[in-house]
Amino acid sequence: MSGIPGDTGPAEDAALTRAAQAGDISALAQLLERHRPGMRAVALSVLGPGPDVDDVMQEAALVALRRIVDVRDPEAVGPWLRMVVRNSCRTLLRAAQRVEPKESVPLPSDGGTPEQILQTHALRDWIWEAVEALSPTLRLPIVLRYFSTGITSYQQIAEACSVPVSTVRSRLSQARSALAHTLTATAATAHEDVIRRTEASWQEVRETLAAAERGEFDKVVRDRYSADVSLLTGGRRLGGADLLLAGMDWDLTAGVRQRPLHVVAGRSLVIWEMELVNPPDDPDHCPPGVAWIMSLDGGRFNRVSLHHASRPESVPAPVAA
Template identity: 40%
Template sequence: MPTDAELLMAAQKGDGTSLGILLERYRPRLHAVALALLGYGPQAEDAVHETFLIALNKLQQVREPGAVGGWLHAILRNVCRMNLRGQREEIPIEELPPGAEPTTDLSDLEEKIDQAALRDWIWAALSSLPETLRVTAMLRYFGSYTAYDEIAAILGIPVGTVRSRLSQVKLKLADALLQAAGLDHSRERAEREALLRFHQEHWKKATPRDRDTFLSYYADDLLMTYPDGETLQGRIHLDREVDGDFKAGTRILVRRILPSREITILEAAFQNPPSDPFRCPPGMTLVLSHRNGQTHRIKFYYAPRPPVGEE
């Protein structure tokens, strides 16, 4: 299995698949940090996508390939920090030297892309986008613009339209990077697929009939942390929650799993019984930390409850 440093150096030489594998390797950990900083909701995944695109554009800045994990986390924390400040439109992708003027010439932007380590992959990915998204992406990620209102002024469109377009760009390009990892038929891909199957099968056992098997995967000294900061230690607390849900008739519907050996992200919805439709919030995201074949820590993030009277 290639090291982080080997994957980064290959990506710096133009191997998009290696970058995809590297980002997939760190995806659950980055998502966990984003959740801790931003809480439940789409902002966490959006911050991870933003991190991927900044990394795509700045690969050559990494001087110590073995420290790429810390570099990715630093980018993510900066993205989240700006998000919390309410300045998502001003995430500083690039610091301009004193007196530098941003470029509005698309030929200049094309030249910048040609200088990127993954220029062939970037051009292929950009070419798959509609022209409106492609131009917006080039201005944001390969130009010198850090504010949405600058891009809006150049394109002659509302700021809200810029924000909407860039949300689509981030999703499409980040997905393309992760799909590149899927082109690799290595041991790492096989391991990811095996972990995904394991967690899928494990959560199918979240039923009264398979209760003991389901709970046996969690360590006796399990640590559970809730959104309000409350922390409980001991699997007995999870046992009580699970038994309470089973008794009430609440079901957990798994929507998505991002697995890794150390950390797994699980997104799920609650299906409450008709007799108690507000027993549990609409959904949750779990950050599961693994050790010695068991989960030893769970961090809970809950979707906001709807106002009473709304379904």
């Protein structure tokens, strides 16, 4: 690889790290390979021998992909990678102590989302291309886990995918393994611009809601949705385009409005996370939010699965002394 010194140690680590931060996938793959023994030793010391070690190593590779741009001292990338492994181990151990895992993907200290991090550097295109190569059953949980903002815990993903939590764990493990393998096997390659695709989806969700306000949602459905589109919730098919139109009309008539909060846009999977704004005279008409999880076929949405956010539990008023 051009521009990488021939010596080993901190100097080469620094050169590889800078190349990876500039978007060179092969440089990141070399870093992971150089530090694999130390990373694995940390995982073994915390978890002991077993399959969890492989899961943690795969998780660490994905975290490194997302967060390599955050490394401020390129010569210290080895300790940073070992810290990533140690934190992943601790997350796994905390989850194992719970009956129903509720842990969410930790967000960066600046409050940004994993997707926003990906949009700040050239690696974003590679990871999306790798995600697109996954099977649909593996793609949805990995996208929810690492790219959505409100459906990241195992329990939430299980509800959105209508599968048991154990299945979510299994599918995430398989997806991480596939992505980690692709990371270590690939060289940097130019792919379709994810920022452009995401911006187009933001524009589309805004135009869709504006059209619904004007009473033109039926035109949007004709233009962008398949004639045999399926509307689902909880994994159960409720109906097709007629129900999609009726549902939007019911909400608007009741005074409910949707406000887009977050967009995930791939070639085959799009997620719109919305805030549901209820009318003042009926504040509990709808849950606080809904995610439109939509698959595409031939450029048209052919499947829309709605996942509603849970209402926060009400806190009893304090009893007067």
